[in-house]
Amino acid sequence: MTIYLNGQYLPIAEAKISVLDRGFIFGDGVYEVIPVYSRRPFRLEEHLRRLQHSLDGIRLANPHSNAEWVAIVDGLVARNAGEDLYLYLHITRGAARRDHAFPNPPVAPTVFLMSNPLPAPPAELLASGIACITAPDNRWLRCDIKSIALLPNVLLRQMAVDAGCAETILIRPESMTGGEFMTEGAASNIFAVKNGTLLAPPKDNLMLPGITYDVVLELAAANGIPCEVRRVTKEEIFAADELLLTSSTKEVLAITQLDGKPVGNGKPGAMFARLHKLYQDFKRDVMRA
Ligand code: PDD
Numbered sequence: 001m002t003i004y005l006n007g008q009y010l011p012i013a014e015a016k017i018s019v020l021d022r023g024f025i026f027g028d029g030v031y032e033v034i035p036v037y038s039r040r041p042f043r044l045e046e047h048l049r050r051l052q053h054s055l056d057g058i059r060l061a062n063p064h065s066n067a068e069w070v071a072i073v074d075g076l077v078a079r080n081a082g083e084d085l086y087l088y089l090h091i092t093r094g095a096a097r098r099d100h101a102f103p104n105p106p107v108a109p110t111v112f113l114m115s116n117p118l119p120a121p122p123a124e125l126l127a128s129g130i131a132c133i134t135a136p137d138n139r140w141l142r143c144d145i146k147s148i149a150l151l152p153n154v155l156l157r158q159m160a161v162d163a164g165c166a167e168t169i170l171i172r173p174e175s176m177t178g179g180e181f182m183t184e185g186a187a188s189n190i191f192a193v194k195n196g197t198l199l200a201p202p203k204d205n206l207m208l209p210g211i212t213y214d215v216v217l218e219l220a221a222a223n224g225i226p227c228e229v230r231r232v233t234k235e236e237i238f239a240a241d242e243l244l245l246t247s248s249t250k251e252v253l254a255i256t257q258l259d260g261k262p263v264g265n266g267k268p269g270a271m272f273a274r275l276h277k278l279y280q281d282f283k284r285d286v287m288r289a
Pocket of ligand 1: 033153184185186187188189207208209210211212213246247248249
């Protein structure tokens, strides 16, 4: 596998960074996950826009223009085999003497990209849907930043794995009403479906604004699927007809079990079937364009 590190394309075994890198020491950095279909990056402009938002959120200057990013990404794809890939793009605040405060003057950031083959979600998973658990969302209040400091997400996802499930759906307390609402998954966005309406949590500071989430909402709007973007309560997810999970690597999946109970009739529903097909058609059209 060939990776990109600080201006060079290298075999992964030759790629080295300092032990003082602030990504390693503090988790001080941000990242993106970019799918590549038929060797073409999907929604790259949107991923670069979200990257800029994350960089602004941690007060780190963008080391590259968009044209430079496109060239780096194209160079990585050209050097790695496979029709469909997913790229990880990591930027940290660089290597400096250990101090919580930013290095002053700033040091060169570390820029790392790698590519992995992207398998299509297995047919069995599409047919059966996935099982999820719920857990309190104990993360910070800037979940809109795609931070590499992922320890809460790691621990929350592991809770699902320990329970034999695929994902953990995160629940925040509502301080004003004493109620509880759903934010997202440990590494995904979550939608609920009730009486034919798609319910989507708002893109605020409590969730990552998913690129796949946006595609699903655009497809819903373009195809006359009723949609409400608003807080979705914990009661609503347990009473939902369907629950859907989205991410760049999982696309759209049906959640058919939650905390051991069936979601709706326990099978992937009509909204899943519709959005999954719309998503596949959209992907194909974009790649042909
Ligand atoms: N995760 N929310 C969180 C916390 C995520 O980590 C992700 C993606 C999403 C979905 O965003 P998108 O549709 O842009 O992939 C939502 C990626 C896949 C990861 O960290 O590997």
